[in-house]
Amino acid sequence: MADYINFAVTGLLHTFLASLIGILVLFMLRKHRRKARAYEKLMPPGEMGIPWIGETLDFYRALQKNRLFEDFIAPRIKAHGKTFKTRLMGSPTVIVNGAEANRFFLSNEFKLVVSSWPASSVQLMGKNSIMEKSGEQHRVVRSILTSCLSNKGLEGLVPKICKVVKDHLEKNWGDKPQEERIISLYKTAKFLSFRIMCECQLEMEAEEELFECFEKVLEGIFSPLVNLPGTSFWRAKRARAEIEKILVKLVRQKRKVIEEEQAVGGAAAEETRTLLSRLVSAMIRGEITEVEVVDNIVLLIFAAHDTSSFAIAMTFKMLAQHQSCYSLLLQEHSNISTNKTKEGEDLTMEDVMKMNYTWQVARESVRLFPPIFGSFRRATSDIEFDGFTIPQGWKVLWTAYGTHFSEDYFKDPMKFDPNRFEEPISPYIFVAFGGGPRVCAGYQLAKMNILIFVHLAVTNYNWSLVQPNEPIVMDPLPLPSQGMPLRVSPKV
Numbered sequence: 432m433a434d435y436i437n438f439a440v441t442g443l444l445h446t447f448l449a450s451l452i453g454i455l456v457l458f459m460l461r462k463h464r465r466k467a468r469a470y471e472k473l474m475p476p477g478e479m480g481i482p483w484i485g486e487t488l489d490f491y492r493a494l495q496k497n498r499l500f501e502d503f504i505a506p507r508i509k510a511h512g513k514t515f516k517t518r519l520m521g522s523p524t525v526i527v528n529g530a531e532a533n534r535f536f537l538s539n540e541f542k543l544v545v546s547s548w549p550a551s552s553v554q555l556m557g558k559n560s561i562m563e564k565s566g567e568q569h570r571v572v573r574s575i576l577t578s579c580l581s582n583k584g585l586e587g588l589v590p591k592i593c594k595v596v597k598d599h600l601e602k603n604w605g606d607k608p609q610e611e612r613i614i615s616l617y618k619t620a621k622f623l624s625f626r627i628m629c630e631c632q633l634e635m636e637a638e639e640e641l642f643e644c645f646e647k648v649l650e651g652i653f654s655p656l657v658n659l660p661g662t663s664f665w666r667a668k669r670a671r672a673e674i675e676k677i678l679v680k681l682v683r684q685k686r687k688v689i690e691e692e693q694a695v696g697g698a699a700a701e702e703t704r705t706l707l708s709r710l711v712s713a714m715i716r717g718e719i720t721e722v723e724v725v726d727n728i729v730l731l732i733f734a735a736h737d738t739s740s741f742a743i744a745m746t747f748k749m750l751a752q753h754q755s756c757y758s759l760l761l762q763e764h765s766n767i768s769t770n771k772t773k774e775g776e777d778l779t780m781e782d783v784m785k786m787n788y789t790w791q792v793a794r795e796s797v798r799l800f801p802p803i804f805g806s807f808r809r810a811t812s813d814i815e816f817d818g819f820t821i822p823q824g825w826k827v828l829w830t831a832y833g834t835h836f837s838e839d840y841f842k843d844p845m846k847f848d849p850n851r852f853e854e855p856i857s858p859y860i861f862v863a864f865g866g867g868p869r870v871c872a873g874y875q876l877a878k879m880n881i882l883i884f885v886h887l888a889v890t891n892y893n894w895s896l897v898q899p900n901e902p903i904v905m906d907p908l909p910l911p912s913q914g915m916p917l918r919v920s921p922k923v
């Protein structure tokens with residue numbers, strides 16, 4: 432009998448405990464579901480697409496045709512508003528549009544968001560470059576770069592850049608009066624930007640083989656992280672290893688030279704020091720390491736050559752299609768040339784500063800054809816924006832299109848009109864060069880490169896587009912599909 436009572440009590444106790452646990456689990460599940468529902472309510476509207484892949488295929492299809500805004504972003508803005516969610520390459524992502532979004536996400540770098548590149552880009556550009564740094568480490572590298580990429584740092588470089596551009600034009604566009612050639616503007620301008628970085632900032636020859644290595648790395652930059660023989664990532668990794676070997680040698684040689692100079696108490700004057708010299712000096716002072724120097728050089732070469740060459744190509748495309756703008760631009764350059772007393776006299780920084788209309792044309796061209804359409808950030812905590820919650824860990828994509836192509840900021844936005852830039856534009860509206868702590872560190876060099884090139888090309892050559900309707904595609908950055916052939920001949 433006692434056994435029976437004992438058994439019954441134990442059974443009851445078990446049933447009671449099991450029910451209690453069941454009730455608790457149910458309660459927690461309901462609470463979690465309620466919280467998730469509340470969270471869901473606060474999250475931006477939008478479609479997450481199919482598991483993992485999300486809307487990646489639609490995104491890439493639009494990107495490849497250079498119609499990301501028209502085919503992907505604009506229809507979603509229409510359906511959900513300026514802030515919407517999607518899933519891209521496995522990551523839940525919020526796409527934000529407009530000047531307020533640009534201001535919020537670009538200026539809150541390091542506080543609420545950090546820049547977020549695909550794993551393949553990080554491995555190929557280097558884990559130790561400025562793009563992977565934040566806070567104080569970012570500040571240290573950035574101050575070294577801006578010391579020689581600012582207007583003051585670049586002043587002494589104007590004659591050197593002119594020399595490289597003249598040599599480039601003579602070799603590629605020809606030097607015999609009226610000799611007609613067909614050249615690929617985009618491809619040759621790419622090599623020119625590479626030459627300017629190598630010869631004016633890195634004290635090295637711009638070898639074709641090295642350039643080819645950079646091209647191979649670029650092909651793998653957004654590829655899947657599959658390091659198997661034959662894949663584009665594998666080819667890119669091998670090319671990156673070649674580049675690294677050359678750069679390590681260059682950095683060590685420069686270190687030896689600087690240390691020898693320092694031993695006898697001499698050093699190059701601050702204003703004549705190149706980017707290489709400043710990076711290596713910082714390494715000697717212990718501010719950065721050798722790998723950081725190498726990774727930053729690799730990043731800078733990438734940051735410079737595809738962007739500037741595309742900006743140059745789009746400036747010429749727009750000039751060819753808008754002859755009245757071209758006449759105004761020619762007038763600006765002929766005024767600068769006639770003020771020169773000697774034939775073939777080099778441009779000065781003062782001359783470059785006078786090229787206001789040309790810079791308006793170039794900015795209007797990159798407004799319509801941004802070389803970098805936007806970039807990804809990652810939320811480091813839950814973020815409240817535009818009445819929504821963006822959960823920690825989600826990606827955020829800001830794009831230049833959100834303001835550049837919007838009637839809210841530019842009247843008749845798809846019309847080419849360089850006069851828009853006559854007056855200063857409020858911050859975070861024109862964002863072809865980004866904004867906030869990560870605003871383009873090479874803005875002044877890019878500007879100088881474009882202006883000097885335009886001056887020497889339009890004053891010395893006749894030119895016309897061979898394919899006026901050549902499409903722009905993305906691979907992985909925007910480019911004219913045929914490399915933008917130009918018919919060129921030296922002016923008599």
Ligand code: HEM
Pocket residue numbers: 546561562573576580731734735736738739742797801802803805806807862863864865866868869870871872873874876877
């Ligand atoms: C027309 C030419 C160029 C365009 C349109 C351009 C555009 C941009 C944009 C949009 C960003 C910001 C990316 C982000 O927020 O994630 C950026 C960053 C950067 N750019 Fe440029 N760029 C150009 C030329 C150059 C050149 C010539 C250099 C170097 C010599 C350069 C060096 C950099 C660097 C180092 C950063 C990263 C800055 C940081 O993380 O603090 N860029 N660029």
